[in-house]
Amino acid sequence: MKSTLRTVVQVALDTPLDRLFDYLVADALTSDVGRRVRVPFGKRELVGVIVGLVDSSTVPDEQLRAVIEIDRQLAALPREVMQLARFAADYYQYPLGPALLALLPPALKRAKFRPQAPTAYALTPAGQAYCAAIPVRATAQRRLAELLAGGPVAAEHLTGLRAPLRDWLNKGLVMADHGSASRLVTEPAPTLTEAQQNVLATLLGAADGFTAWLLHGVTGSGKTEVYLRLIERTLAAGKQALVLAPEIHLTPQMVERFKRRFPDRKLVSLHSGLSDGDRLAGWLDCLDGRADIVLGTRLAVFTPLPRLGLIVVDEEHDASYKQMEGLRYHARDVAVWRARQSNITVVLGSATPALETWANAKRHRYRLLSLTERAHAQASLPEVRLIDTRTDKAALGLSDALRKALLENLERGEQSLVFINRRGYAPVLYCRACGQVSECPRCAAHQVIHRHRGGYQLRCHHCGLASRPPEACPACGSLDLRPAGQGTQKVEDTLADLFPAARILRVDRDTTARRGAFAAMREAIAGHEVDILVGTQIVAKGHDFPMLTLVGVIGADQALMSADFRASERLFAQLMQVGGRAGRAERAGRVLIQTEYPHHPLYAALAAHDYPTFAERTLRERKLAEFPPYSHQALLRADARSMAEAMAFLETAHELGRERPEGVLLYDPVPALMPRIANRERAQLLIQSVSRSRLQAFLTPWVAALREQKNGGLRWSLDVDPLDW
Ligand code: ADP
Ligand code: ZN
Ligand code: ZN
Numbered sequence: 255m256k257s258t259l260r261t262v263v264q265v266a267l268d269t270p271l272d273r274l275f276d277y278l279v280a281d282a283l284t285s286d287v288g289r290r291v292r293v294p295f296g297k298r299e300l301v302g303v304i305v306g307l308v309d310s311s312t313v314p315d316e317q318l319r320a321v322i323e324i325d326r327q328l329a330a331l332p333r334e335v336m337q338l339a340r341f342a343a344d345y346y347q348y349p350l351g352p353a354l355l356a357l358l359p360p361a362l363k364r365a366k367f368r369p370q371a372p373t374a375y376a377l378t379p380a381g382q383a384y385c386a387a388i389p390v391r392a393t394a395q396r397r398l399a400e401l402l403a404g405g406p407v408a409a410e411h412l413t414g415l416r417a418p419l420r421d422w423l424n425k426g427l428v429m430a431d432h433g434s435a436s437r438l439v440t441e442p443a444p445t446l447t448e449a450q451q452n453v454l455a456t457l458l459g460a461a462d463g464f465t466a467w468l469l470h471g472v473t474g475s476g477k478t479e480v481y482l483r484l485i486e487r488t489l490a491a492g493k494q495a496l497v498l499a500p501e502i503h504l505t506p507q508m509v510e511r512f513k514r515r516f517p518d519r520k521l522v523s524l525h526s527g528l529s530d531g532d533r534l535a536g537w538l539d540c541l542d543g544r545a546d547i548v549l550g551t552r553l554a555v556f557t558p559l560p561r562l563g564l565i566v567v568d569e570e571h572d573a574s575y576k577q578m579e580g581l582r583y584h585a586r587d588v589a590v591w592r593a594r595q596s597n598i599t600v601v602l603g604s605a606t607p608a609l610e611t612w613a614n615a616k617r618h619r620y621r622l623l624s625l626t627e628r629a630h631a632q633a634s635l636p637e638v639r640l641i642d643t644r645t646d647k648a649a650l651g652l653s654d655a656l657r658k659a660l661l662e663n664l665e666r667g668e669q670s671l672v673f674i675n676r677r678g679y680a681p682v683l684y685c686r687a688c689g690q691v692s693e694c695p696r697c698a699a700h701q702v703i704h705r706h707r708g709g710y711q712l713r714c715h716h717c718g719l720a721s722r723p724p725e726a727c728p729a730c731g732s733l734d735l736r737p738a739g740q741g742t743q744k745v746e747d748t749l750a751d752l753f754p755a756a757r758i759l760r761v762d763r764d765t766t767a768r769r770g771a772f773a774a775m776r777e778a779i780a781g782h783e784v785d786i787l788v789g790t791q792i793v794a795k796g797h798d799f800p801m802l803t804l805v806g807v808i809g810a811d812q813a814l815m816s817a818d819f820r821a822s823e824r825l826f827a828q829l830m831q832v833g834g835r836a837g838r839a840e841r842a843g844r845v846l847i848q849t850e851y852p853h854h855p856l857y858a859a860l861a862a863h864d865y866p867t868f869a870e871r872t873l874r875e876r877k878l879a880e881f882p883p884y885s886h887q888a889l890l891r892a893d894a895r896s897m898a899e900a901m902a903f904l905e906t907a908h909e910l911g912r913e914r915p916e917g918v919l920l921y922d923p924v925p926a927l928m929p930r931i932a933n934r935e936r937a938q939l940l941i942q943s944v945s946r947s948r949l950q951a952f953l954t955p956w957v958a959a960l961r962e963q964k965n966g967g968l969r970w971s972l973d974v975d976p977l978d979w
């Protein structure tokens with residue numbers, strides 16, 4: 255007779271094999287599903303998650319190995335999250351093991367359980383400050399508990415602690431809620447505008463259960479205020495709210511705004527910039543149901559929330575919701591799926607919805623709500639003017655009209671922003687004698703000129719390779735080498751020459767790379783220590799600068815020529831957003847766009863602040879071309895040392911897909927738009943179908959067959975609903 259004490263558990267592990275692994279365990283319980291386990295794997299030891307119990311394994315008992323330990327100190331992952339991981343793994347054609355393990359905070363993926371597991375919580379009555387995971391003697395723990403029991407404590411008041419406690423505090427093992435120290439400053443909710451009231455009434459009046467809403471509202475129309483009211487209702491009903499924001503948009507400002515509105519609630523923010531300790535502590539607050547509001551970037555969409563009642567996806571069109579490696583999920587789409595599964599409301603908000611989302615609203619899959627005017631009584635939408643650079647020649651990138659406007663703004667003491675989506679000094683170094691341009695030796699790309707330590711440097715934005723610019727042309731020997739075009743650095747120089755008295759600040763990836771640099775810049779701007787900002791899209795998002803009244807846009811036309819069919823959608827969203835920075839409060843704003851195509855319909859729609867017209871027109875083009883959202887795509891990418899190798903793999907893949915459901919199109923393999931990066935040759939194969947279910951039905955067995963292929967140094971990946979080419 256088989257011993258009843260021996261159970262077989264199915265364990266998901268982070269291995270590339272698309273399967274689960276069976277292990278023996280003496281005393282597994284059904285409640286262990288969703289718990290972490292330590293298991294032997296080959297000669298190693300891995301952390302996995304139990305996904306099921308089975309009566310018997312297909313593997314004979316003698317060959318099964320035993321679980322080393324089940325972590326019963328942590329709550330198991332809720333079933334809802336397990337299902338979410340399964341859905342994502344299936345939909346994105348990715349193995350369940352790595353998908354599931356990727357949901358855990360990094361600290362929980364390490365083999366040792368004890369130090370990370372919470373051994374004590376010291377909660378204040380208000381639940382504001384607490385400590386977790388204190389691997390310490392009881393006295394220190396008591397001391398901290400006493401300290402925290404008196405109420406919220408600011409970090410600086412913990413300085414009396416002995417060194418080890420301070421260390422843990424720094425590592426995030428012990429947490430003091432910094433926000434609680436300033437929690438006395440609360441923010442009264444403004445009276446809603448009539449438009450906001452209508453929107454809110456519709457939202458609250460809808461039947462309970464799943465509804466996906468698209469809240470289309472121009473920048474500054476008060477969408478966030480609507481979210482806050484919805485969250486208030488959700489919390490009042492004893493539920494948790496999950497709010498997603500793009501990485502760059504999840505600013506301390508935004509977190510503060512939520513904290514001020516809900517000073518007595520536990521707010522957790524989750525993003526990739528956190529230390530492992532903070533991330534773990536926040537995540538555990540969610541898992542254990544202590545968190546009321548989660549404010550996070552795309553990775554937060556998988557957060558376990560046992561009382562989830564509402565999901566908000568702010569700036570739902572933002573490309574940063576798409577994960578570009580591993581499990582290539584789109585957090586907005588996962589959010590909608592999660593809401594449906596949990597039978598709750600999801601609100602997608604944007605001034606420029608993704609065309610997929612807009613189409614879903616038009617097909618009544620999502621319900622559409624609109625806010626067409628700015629919420630602030632005095633704020634109006636900026637005036638958008640197109641400057642024809644065929645007649646108003648832009649010397650050094652700046653047209654006369656823009657120079658004049660900048661000067662006027664300076665004289666009035668108002669702030670301006672010059673927006674150019676190119677960092678560095680100039681996009682290319684070019685030989686006037688033979689036309690040779692600076693190529694990256696490792697990539698199919700130009701090397702960009704950067705100012706560097708008083709001189710110049712050539713830098714590749716794809717592989718990072720940096721080198722000194724050549725003295726003479728490597729092709730013809732000519733000394734007449736010139737930078738061509740403009741980058742943020744060159745525009746900064748030009749502006750400094752033109753307006754010597756102006757205080758100029760450049761905001762791009764290079765100047766904001768250092769931790770905290772961006773926050774400091776934002777303060778300088780808000781404190782009006784800056785007259786002219788030069789920046790890339792980094793400045794475009796979600797910041798309120800009331801003194802900013804002029805935005806000049808240069809170099810936008812380039813996106814109109816792009817081979818990527820989504821380029822114009824992106825350009826429109828970007829320009830709407832950057833234009834939205836102008837005139838947020840009492841002062842009217844102006845946007846000047848330099849272009850050689852002043853009559854382009856995209857710019858016309860932009861000048862009219864007319865997203866729907868732009869969307870409808872672009873959707874008609876997409877329909878004619880059978881591009882998404884009128885078809886569904888998946889992209890098989892391969893890269894290898896040689897193009898022949900990459901293409902050969904894709905040819906095989908093409909061959910393996912010979913038999914497929916009707917209506918699933920397999921294109922011929924082609925080199926990628928960027929055919930070489932860091933000496934890897936890249937190619938791709940597009941799969942397309944108007945039927946989502948047929949596409950999925952084709953992909954699953956096909957990907958399984960691809961996994962069987964031996965392919966040496968070749969790497970491949972499948973991207974379902976790709977955004978990039
Ligand atoms: P969005 O999220 O659509 O960009 P916000 O909710 O951030 O808009 O609102 C834009 C600005 O208008 C903010 O400064 C906000 O405080 C203000 N605001 C929002 N709603 C109101 C209102 N009903 N009355 C007055 N000001 C408001
Ligand atoms: Zn030359
Ligand atoms: Zn390169």
